[in-house]
Amino acid sequence: xxxxxxxxxxxxxxxxxxxxxxxxxxxxxDAPGAGWSAGPTADFVVGMIDRLKSGFDWRTQEAxxxxxxxxxTEIDGQTIHFLHVKSGAAKxxxxxxxxxxxxxxxxFLDAIDPLTxxxxxxxxxxxxxxxxxxxxxxxxxxxxxxxxxxxxxxxRLDYERFGVQGGDxxxxxxPAIGRAAPERVIGVHVNAAxxxxxxxxxxxxxxxxxxxxxxxxxxxxxQQFMAERFGFNALQSSRPQTVAYGITDSxxxxxxxxxxxxxxxxxxxxxxxxxxxxxxxxxxxxxxxxASSIRLYFENAHDPEAWAPKPNSGVPTGVAVFGRDxxxxxxxxxxxxxxxxxxxxxxxxxxxxxxVPQVWAGEVDAFFASLGR
Numbered sequence: 453x454x455x456x457x458x459x460x461x462x463x464x465x466x467x468x469x470x471x472x473x474x475x476x477x478x479x480x481x482d483a484p485g486a487g488w489s490a491g492p493t494a495d496f497v498v499g500m501i502d503r504l505k506s507g508f509d510w511r512t513q514e515a516x517x518x519x520x521x522x523x524x525t526e527i528d529g530q531t532i533h534f535l536h537v538k539s540g541a542a543k544x545x546x547x548x549x550x551x552x553x554x555x556x557x558x559x560f561l562d563a564i565d566p567l568t569x570x571x572x573x574x575x576x577x578x579x580x581x582x583x584x585x586x587x588x589x590x591x592x593x594x595x596x597x598x599x600x601x602x603x604x605x606x607x608r609l610d611y612e613r614f615g616v617q618g619g620d621x622x623x624x625x626x627p628a629i630g631r632a633a634p635e636r637v638i639g640v641h642v643n644a645a646x647x648x649x650x651x652x653x654x655x656x657x658x659x660x661x662x663x664x665x666x667x668x669x670x671x672x673x674x675q676q677f678m679a680e681r682f683g684f685n686a687l688q689s690s691r692p693q694t695v696a697y698g699i700t701d702s703x704x705x706x707x708x709x710x711x712x713x714x715x716x717x718x719x720x721x722x723x724x725x726x727x728x729x730x731x732x733x734x735x736x737x738x739x740x741x742x743a744s745s746i747r748l749y750f751e752n753a754h755d756p757e758a759w760a761p762k763p764n765s766g767v768p769t770g771v772a773v774f775g776r777d778x779x780x781x782x783x784x785x786x787x788x789x790x791x792x793x794x795x796x797x798x799x800x801x802x803x804x805x806x807x808v809p810q811v812w813a814g815e816v817d818a819f820f821a822s823l824g825r
Contacts, residue, residue, distance in 0.1 A: 453608060458522045458533065460514050460584065462738050467510060470703065470737065474504050477704045488718020489680075492708045496721055500707045500733075503726055513731040520564065524584075525608060527601045530593070533557075533584035534577035536609065537564055541571040545638070545825040546611040547816075548602060548629075549576045552620025552644065553745055554710040555803060556583045558732045559619070562809035563816075570817045571825075575614075577605060579621070581744035583735045588744045594751040594758065595621070599628035603636070612636060615820050619644035619805065621748065627789060630767035639792065641770040641819045643812070644802045645780040648762060648788050649771065650674055667781050674779045681717050684709075688749035696743035706742055707733055716801055720776055723807050761788070768792035770819035772812070774800030793819045 479498060483490040520535050535557060538544065547567065549560050557576045567574055580598055581588040602625070606614055615638045618626030623642035630637045642649070651671070663671065687695060698705040707730075714729055715721040736742045752758045770793035773780050782794055795815055800808040 453525075455523050455525045455608060458524045458584070459518045460522070462510065462514065466738060470504075470734075474501055474703050477501055477702075479704065488715070488721075492711050492715065493718070496711060496715065497704055497708050500711065500726070500730060501704055503730060504703065508727055508730050510731075510734060513727070513734075517558075517561065520561075522584075525605070527604050527608075528597070529589060530580045530601065531586050532577055532580065532601065532605060533586075534575055534605065535564075537568055537574045537576070539568040539571050539573055541573075544571050544573040545820060546606065546609075546614035547572040547574055547820070548606060548614055548616045548626075549574060550602070550616065550618035550622030550625050551579065551582070552618070552622045553582075553748060554713050554732075554736075555620060555806075556732050556735045558728065558735055559803060559805045563805050563813040566810055566813040567817065570813070572615075572817075572820075573611075575606065575609060575611070577602065578739075579625075579745075579748070581748060582741050583739050585741075586739060586744075587741055588747065592751065593748065594755040595625050595628055595748075596632075596755070596757065599625050599632050602629055603633055606636075613638055615639050615641065615825075617641045617816055620646065620802065624648065627762070627765065627767075627769065630765040630769075631763060634765045634767050637765075637767045638825065639768040639770065639820055639823045640765075640789075641772070641793075641816050643772040643774060643804050643815075644777055645771055645773075645785070649780040649785040651781065651784050652759070666778075667783070670778050670781055677779070684712070685749060688746040689753035690750070692746045692750045693743070696746065699742040699746075700740070703733075703737065706737060709742075710736070714803060716776060720801050723776070723801055724803060725806075728806055764788050764790060766790055768823055770815075770822075771795070772797065772804070772815045772819075774802075774804045774808075774812075776801035777804070793822060 482494040551559050560576050578585040580593045616626040623645045626640045630640045699709045769789040773796045775798045804812045
């Protein structure tokens with residue numbers, strides 16, 4: 453039950469080692485004429501390595517993160533790192549913010565000020581196996597187990613009722629928290645919504661005939677993604693250790709593997725500030741969690757409950773569909789969720805909290821305000 457204050461303090465020796473590895477990078481040959489269709493381009497990876505060599509200052513990023521209160525606790529045998537930023541409001545609403553892969557708590561840093569100003573007490577954990585929660589110590593850390601750990605974390609902080617927001621894997625874990633303890637969850641808000649908000653199997657032609665133009669566009673985008681860009685999921689779900697050694701040993705390898713997702717597979721390579729991206733990468737690097745983070749996919753793929761139909765918790769659910777991340781389809785979302793707000797935005801993408809933090813925070817606040825908090 454112990455909660456210990458924490459600050460990031462990467463030893464100078466680790467920074468020196470990183471700099472040496474970066475200086476000795478062996479670059480892969482580029483795929484001639486392929487652009488991003490074959491994966492991250494040489495221009496992208498070389499540009500990020502050059503920035504690490506000259507201009508990027510980890511100590512500046514570290515100090516900025518350390519301005520926020522951080523803590524460690526142990527839950528179910530696993531260290532959990534989290535930020536706990538209080539608003540000071542007399543009737544603040546507790547709000548749990550959940551990242552996914554290849555993100556981290558870094559995603560939410562620019563949204564802290566607007567959300568605390570709006571009266572939210574923020575709890576921002578590093579998921580088990582991610583960031584300064586450190587590598588997972590045993591198997592079995594799937595979405596359901598993480599959801600239970602997050603409930604315990606909120607209990608330790610004396611938050612009996614609270615809201616939950618999640619993107620990517622967080623958009624799967626957040627509804628799982630609602631199903632596990634619906635009486636405790638004010639509402640669930642998601643963006644970068646995947647499982648539970650999209651069709652997970654074949655769709656009958658008669659159903660497709662009733663789709664709107666927007667739904668047809670999203671279905672085609674989803675089908676293209678599954679056909680051409682889903683390889684990372686297949687590998688991480690079946691043979692995660694195959695790539696684990698490369699992304700643990702090589703900064704360039706880690707930049708490439710995480711960067712493919714952050715750059716929208718080349719659709720939006722400049723959507724996220726370069727230094728914010730590198731800060732996120734180095735959280736994985738310095739915490740040694742490149743391997744354990746991708747094992748979340750393996751754990752979920754081998755969880756017999758993962759793909760079973762989920763009951764509707766009845767918890768009010770808000771969905772934000774950002775411009776470059778339009779795959780969620782409302783009719784499929786309504787099957788297992790009580791949709792209380794559905795917003796479609798022109799800006800932003802999969803990492804909306806990083807790309808358009810003010811817009812993202814405003815949408816989150818609007819949802820919880822609509823519930824009376």
